[in-house]
Amino acid sequence: MEGGDSVSSWDQGRAKYDLIVVGGGPGGAAAAITAARSGARVLLLERGRLPRQKVCGEFVSGESLELLAVQLGNRSGALLKSAVRIREGRLFVDGHTLTTPVDPAGASISRFDLDAELWQAAEAAGVHARLQTSVESTSGDGPLRVRTATDEFEARAVINASGRWSNLNGKHTAHKGKAEPNWLGIKAHFTEREGRPSVDLYFFEGGYCGVQPVTAGENGDRRRINACAMVRSDVAHTLPEVFAQHPQLAERSSRWEPAMETISTSPLIFERPQPTESRMLRVGDAAGFVDPFVGDGISLALRSGVTAAECLIPFFRGEISLGEAIERYRRAYERRLLPVFQSSSRIRRLLKLPQPLRRTILHFLEGAPAATRYLVTATR
Numbered sequence: 598m599e600g601g602d603s604v605s606s607w608d609q610g611r612a613k614y615d616l617i618v619v620g621g622g623p624g625g626a627a628a629a630i631t632a633a634r635s636g637a638r639v640l641l642l643e644r645g646r647l648p649r650q651k652v653c654g655e656f657v658s659g660e661s662l663e664l665l666a667v668q669l670g671n672r673s674g675a676l677l678k679s680a681v682r683i684r685e686g687r688l689f690v691d692g693h694t695l696t697t698p699v700d701p702a703g704a705s706i707s708r709f710d711l712d713a714e715l716w717q718a719a720e721a722a723g724v725h726a727r728l729q730t731s732v733e734s735t736s737g738d739g740p741l742r743v744r745t746a747t748d749e750f751e752a753r754a755v756i757n758a759s760g761r762w763s764n765l766n767g768k769h770t771a772h773k774g775k776a777e778p779n780w781l782g783i784k785a786h787f788t789e790r791e792g793r794p795s796v797d798l799y800f801f802e803g804g805y806c807g808v809q810p811v812t813a814g815e816n817g818d819r820r821r822i823n824a825c826a827m828v829r830s831d832v833a834h835t836l837p838e839v840f841a842q843h844p845q846l847a848e849r850s851s852r853w854e855p856a857m858e859t860i861s862t863s864p865l866i867f868e869r870p871q872p873t874e875s876r877m878l879r880v881g882d883a884a885g886f887v888d889p890f891v892g893d894g895i896s897l898a899l900r901s902g903v904t905a906a907e908c909l910i911p912f913f914r915g916e917i918s919l920g921e922a923i924e925r926y927r928r929a930y931e932r933r934l935l936p937v938f939q940s941s942s943r944i945r946r947l948l949k950l951p952q953p954l955r956r957t958i959l960h961f962l963e964g965a966p967a968a969t970r971y972l973v974t975a976t977r
């Protein structure tokens with residue numbers, strides 16, 4: 598840690614750090630920023646380049662905007678000020694439209710900008726940050742060793758923030774060869790002449806597509822929108838195939854013009870979150886992937902990243918052992934973050950009901966905005 602004697606011997610010689618964070622998404626950046634601001638010597642490794650597009654609905658929940666502002670520090674002004682505020686949610690299901698306020702209002706922030714700004718905030722906090730550096734393996738018990746194709750680093754602690762589908766999480770092999778259809782994520786930006794500043798979710802058998810504005814489109818300009826779908830691979834593979842699944846979406850999208858190339862990701866796998874592994878802490882999607890329609894993945898990544906770093910700080914100061922820090926994180930994760938995963942399954946359960954029963958419930962909800970609001974709030 599800089600500015601203190603407690604770990605100065607650690608700082609000698611070749612590349613050694615208090616903390617190595619693997620993965621430069623919101624979870625990894627938040628962990629790195631929090632640890633570095635406390636004085637820890639931090640290395641952040643990201644296999645890709647930034648800025649880059651990412652499959653994501655780009656809805657940042659209102660509850661996490663303050664935390665995001667803290668992470669961004671003095672970089673937060675322009676990004677948060679220019680972000681379109683999302684104050685309304687509309688659910689288009691089985692011919693019904695459920696409208697509900699989004700309170701507190703969320704924000705629409707492109708991952709192209711968000712991840713790059715967080716990366717720069719990490720560098721500004723003193724983090725050694727390296728792009729295009731893929732971690733191949735981690736090992737050891739203390740110190741921990743982190744290997745890339747060309748280097749080996751040592752750290753007192755390692756945070757795995759490598760996302761949903763990384764070589765480090767062992768899921769590649771675990772899910773290889775499974776026969777059931779995959780869930781895919783598909784996204785592109787389009788332009789649209791006009792529309793409401795709402796997050797619109799179009800549900801159909803085998804998936805759904807979220808649509809929200811990314812820019813406001815003032816003075817008669819077309820606004821930029823994000824269309825991001827989660828869909829079963831036996832239902833659709835492309836966005837036009839997704840749009841064709843829902844009559845209102847098909848009609849609306851016929852007036853859009855593409856603003857970027859479509860990107861996709863698969864498989865999307867939902868499992869019980871696992872916030873720790875042997876001597877490492879997992880944050881964000883590496884710990885657990887929450888159903889995207891609750892719009893809380895970025896929030897969970899930020900919150901778990903900050904929490905993991907906060908649990909490690911007393912270890913860096915020599916006050917507790919690494920094992921104790923990991924245990925504190927596991928308990929904090931289960932107390933503060935696990936409930937989000939549990940409640941997100943409520944709407945999923947509703948959507949899996951037989952259609953006649955679902956129709957009856959939706960008919961009731963359509964005439965009862967307070968109940969709709971409760972249902973949506975209960976997933977947050």
Ligand SMILES: Cc1cc2nc3c(=O)[nH]c(=O)nc-3n(C[C@H](O)[C@H](O)[C@H](O)COP(=O)(O)OP(=O)(O)OC[C@H]3O[C@@H](n4cnc5c(N)ncnc54)[C@H](O)[C@@H]3O)c2cc1C
Binds near residue numbers: 619623643826
């Ligand atoms: C279809 C879809 C829609 C979504 N919509 C929303 C939404 O509207 N709102 C919301 O809040 N969330 C949404 N999410 C979820 C959100 O995108 C994730 O929860 C969020 O990106 C998690 O952040 P993270 O930092 O954990 O992981 P990521 O953002 O995935 O970052 C992980 C990083 O680790 C890097 N990496 C991987 N392996 C290695 C390695 N070996 N070495 C070095 N680097 C590595 C990757 O390149 C990546 O940059 C959506 C997800 C999907 C799939």
